[in-house]
Amino acid sequence: MKNSDSSLDRLLRAAGQYRPTVAEEVPFGFATRVVAGWIAGAGRERMGLETLWFRRAFLCAVAVMAVSVGCSFKTDTTAPNDEMAIASYAATADLQ
Amino acid sequence: MADAGFDIEACLEGLRRQDERAASNFVRELYPLVLKIVRSHLPRRSAEEDLCQIVFIKILSNIAQYSGKVPIEHWVSRIAINTCLNALKAESVRPELRWADLSVDQAAVLDALAADSTELGPDDAASSRDVVETLLRALKPKDRLLITMLHLEGYSMDDVKQATGWNIATIKVRAFRARQKLKQLFQELNSQGKL
Numbered sequence: 419m420k421n422s423d424s425s426l427d428r429l430l431r432a433a434g435q436y437r438p439t440v441a442e443e444v445p446f447g448f449a450t451r452v453v454a455g456w457i458a459g460a461g462r463e464r465m466g467l468e469t470l471w472f473r474r475a476f477l478c479a480v481a482v483m484a485v486s487v488g489c490s491f492k493t494d495t496t497a498p499n500d501e502m503a504i505a506s507y508a509a510t511a512d513l514q
Numbered sequence: 515m516a517d518a519g520f521d522i523e524a525c526l527e528g529l530r531r532q533d534e535r536a537a538s539n540f541v542r543e544l545y546p547l548v549l550k551i552v553r554s555h556l557p558r559r560s561a562e563e564d565l566c567q568i569v570f571i572k573i574l575s576n577i578a579q580y581s582g583k584v585p586i587e588h589w590v591s592r593i594a595i596n597t598c599l600n601a602l603k604a605e606s607v608r609p610e611l612r613w614a615d616l617s618v619d620q621a622a623v624l625d626a627l628a629a630d631s632t633e634l635g636p637d638d639a640a641s642s643r644d645v646v647e648t649l650l651r652a653l654k655p656k657d658r659l660l661i662t663m664l665h666l667e668g669y670s671m672d673d674v675k676q677a678t679g680w681n682i683a684t685i686k687v688r689a690f691r692a693r694q695k696l697k698q699l700f701q702e703l704n705s706q707g708k709l
Contacts, residue, residue: 425627426700430665432623432634432642438553444545445563449538452567456537456574 522586528602529577541570547587548594554662555598557605560653565601569594584676591677595659611652611699613706620645624707649699657692664689 520543528536545566552565561618573593580589613621619641626634634642636684646666663669663677 423697424631426697428633428635429623429627429630429642429646429700432638433646434666434668435636436643436666444542448545448563448567449541452541452570452574453534453537455567455571457532457534459571459575460532488663 526577526582526586529574531635534652537574540574544570544573544587544590547590551591551594552598553593553668555602555659557598558600559605560601565597569597572597588676592679595677599655599659602658605607605655608652611648611703613703613704616642616648617641620648621707624704626703628707649703652699653692653695656688660685660689660692661696 520539522543525536525540525543531542548566548569549562552562553568556562556565573590576593580586596608616624623634623638623641624647628637643666646661650661653661659678660674663674664671669677671682671685674680678685680688
């Protein structure tokens with residue numbers, strides 16, 4: 419067990435001595451590709467936000483429309499109670 | 515890390531305005547740091563240039579989140595390490611270790627270790643690194659990351675804490691377990707060689 423520990427330690431120490439040469443220079447066109455990817459990503463993000471905003475606005479508009487249609491349907495179909503309204507309702511009904 | 519002529523504050527200001535020239539300068543300045551990290555933790559089937567590109571796009575896209583409380587190199591390192599870790603996690607297949615798959619040089623290194631208790635020479639460094647990387651591929655991504663940082667790259671516990679955001683106790687426990695697993699794999703490989 420101890421022998422294997424020592425062998426592993428020696429292996430790790432030898433492996434730790436290895437220093438791959440790191441090129442200091444950026445590969446040709448690399449920076450341009452990164453910048454293009456960044457700008458395109460930012461554009462997509464902006465478009466995503468706009469789409470989200472429009473979707474919310476559309477849903478709000480649909481909700482308002484549904485509520486107003488519901489209210490007007492209720493007003494049109496229920497018979498009024500007070501006398502003036504009954505007269506007005508009858509006159510409207512006669513005209514139709 | 516950043517050289518004396520490079521004004522990081524002006525560059526960051528430019529990045530916040532989405533200035534492309536500032537972004538190019540930033541990439542050129544920090545490329546060696548990112549490349550070093552990516553090379554140390556590169557998954558088997560990934561190209562280092564592609565992974566570097568992903569790291570830089572991530573950095574530039576999230577530059578607004580950089581508060582300036584830590585040096586930019588630390589922040590960049592953490593993003594690079596997390597990106598590599600995610601790439602390693604995506605590489606779900608961990609190959610089985612077989613003596614027959616080792617190259618002649620790799621087998622010679624293991625034979626030399628078994629033969630005597632002297633240190634391996636600098637000539638064996640590259641082959642030793644290959645053997646260790648072969649062993650590391652069979653470990654979980656976080657274990658692999660820790661062994662690489664602590665034993666191959668010479669990071670201290672504090673450096674690992676800075677780079678990963680894990681606490682010291684977690685690092686110690688995980689490093690111990692990772693080393694135990696590595697030892698087990700090493701023994702299995704050696705026992706195959708003795709057959």
